[in-house]
Amino acid sequence: MATILKAEERDFQENPNKIDNFRIFSDMSRVKHGVNPDNLNFDLRKLNPGQYSAPYHFHRYAEELFMIISGSATLRTNNGLKIVNKGDLIFLEKGESGVHQLYNHTDTPCVFLDVRTYIGFDVCEYPDSNKLLLAPTMETFNQNMKTDYFSGEENVVEKWKYLRDTDDLPL
Numbered sequence: 001m002a003t004i005l006k007a008e009e010r011d012f013q014e015n016p017n018k019i020d021n022f023r024i025f026s027d028m029s030r031v032k033h034g035v036n037p038d039n040l041n042f043d044l045r046k047l048n049p050g051q052y053s054a055p056y057h058f059h060r061y062a063e064e065l066f067m068i069i070s071g072s073a074t075l076r077t078n079n080g081l082k083i084v085n086k087g088d089l090i091f092l093e094k095g096e097s098g099v100h101q102l103y104n105h106t107d108t109p110c111v112f113l114d115v116r117t118y119i120g121f122d123v124c125e126y127p128d129s130n131k132l133l134l135a136p137t138m139e140t141f142n143q144n145m146k147t148d149y150f151s152g153e154e155n156v157v158e159k160w161k162y163l164r165d166t167d168d169l170p171l
Contacts, residue, residue: 005029005044012046023051041118047073047110053102057133060123064092064116066102071110076101099127 011032012025027044047053056076072085078099084090092098104110124133130143 003033003035005033005035010044012044021050021052022054023048024053037118039118040115042113042115044069045112045114047071047102047104047112049104049107049109051104055126055131056099056101056128057124057126058092058096058099059094059116060125061094061119062116062122063094064098064100064114066090066092067113067115069111069113071104071108072106073102073110073112074105076103096125 005027006029009029009032011028013028014023014025018024025046025048027046030043045053053073066084066089068084068086068088068090070086072083075082075084075090078097083105084102090100092100102110102112120136122135124135125131125143126133132141132143133139134141
């Protein structure tokens with residue numbers, strides 16, 4: 001089934017749980033029409049003057065494509081800062097080489113289409129703040145707490161002995 005999201009039905013609403021400097025708006029007409037894609041996720045976003053799209057980040061398992069619909073913004077990547085304008089397409093590959101952040105350096109809103117692949121989960125890394133975000137649960141962790149895979153598993157024999165003794169199983 002084809003769903004048409006008409007321009008005159010745009011309904012930009014501030015994304016919840018944002019803080020100053022990161023206030024971005026998304027068009028809710030997709031939700032109102034019941035469009036809920038499985039793998040090709042997209043949002044029409046409005047970035048007001050002086051605002052950042054999100055903290056500087058990259059996706060381990062998602063590619064992203066921005067198309068600037070109106071206005072202009074500054075794109076931050078691992079190659080520095082670049083001005084992007086109406087009509088520009090920005091492809092962001094998965095992994096560290098796709099690290100990005102938009103900032104509206106102008107005095108007018110920047111509207112852009114944000115299209116991203118989605119395979120049911122993603123991990124976002126935030127180099128400036130050493131965080132990891134797990135999607136879709138949106139749990140956030142500090143990377144400084146990385147540990148070895150077997151850390152804390154040294155007493156497995158004792159754990160099993162305790163379980164066997166308390167459950168009275170013939171193991």
